Amino acid sequence: RKEVEQDPGPFNVPEGATVAFNCTYSNSASQSFFWYRQDCRKEPKLLMSVYSSGNEDGRFTAQLNRASQYISLLIRDSKLSDSATYLCVVNSPGNQFYFGTGTSLTVIP
Amino acid sequence: GAVVSQHPSRVICKSGTSVKIECRSLDFQATTMFWYRQFPKKSLMLMATSNEGSKATYEQGVEKDKFLINHASLTLSTLTVTSAHPEDSSFYICSARGPRLADFYNEQFFGPGTRLTVL
Numbered sequence: 001r002k003e004v005e006q007d008p009g010p011f012n013v014p015e016g017a018t019v020a021f022n023c024t025y026s027n028s029a030s031q032s033f034f035w036y037r038q039d040c041r042k043e044p045k046l047l048m049s050v051y052s053s054g055n056e057d058g059r060f061t062a063q064l065n066r067a068s069q070y071i072s073l074l075i076r077d078s079k080l081s082d083s084a085t086y087l088c089v090v091n092s093p094g095n096q097f098y099f100g101t102g103t104s105l106t107v108i109p
Numbered sequence: 110g111a112v113v114s115q116h117p118s119r120v121i122c123k124s125g126t127s128v129k130i131e132c133r134s135l136d137f138q139a140t141t142m143f144w145y146r147q148f149p150k151k152s153l154m155l156m157a158t159s160n161e162g163s164k165a166t167y168e169q170g171v172e173k174d175k176f177l178i179n180h181a182s183l184t185l186s187t188l189t190v191t192s193a194h195p196e197d198s199s200f201y202i203c204s205a206r207g208p209r210l211a212d213f214y215n216e217q218f219f220g221p222g223t224r225l226t227v228l
Binding site: 031032034041042043044045046049089091096097099100101102 | 143151152153155158200202215216217218219220221222224
């Protein structure tokens, strides 16, 4: 079983839509969780960390469900500029970072 | 914020030559750096974890004699692709972990990547 699993998509949504991505992880002792954004032919950039209590940054909301071992990312009021690949990253107790395969999002005018 | 640079950004070389890629943390000391490669439309694949002053830990299937990693200082790690072949053409990305005790210890900061093309 993979350490981190993510639906690769693609997700094609109209501008203004709300879209949600989930990511599951296998190691229940994982400690830190992140969402990264990667634009085509660019390096990943940190979008937001995911805290146990859930956190929000503008149109983006990240949540962690330890019982079910998944993290989620919700994007409200999608913009064209949100089109990218979204990677979930899990930091295991062995200090290893595990990446999901990424979810491709295209926001359509 | 923490910045990681990578050099060169793009390299084209002939088959059989060796290519060195540098990864530097510019404003923080990184005891751990990671090297990834990424093929078009594929996910990042971790190649190795590099700890300052010790040997790199390679992922399964990555040849350590082909991909030489040196992490000689707290701000610099290098990846050398030896005797490069066309199948080594890829996007190589390094990242650096924040220093221990720092708020951002559990974050990774990525370099801009190096696009290698082997003819």
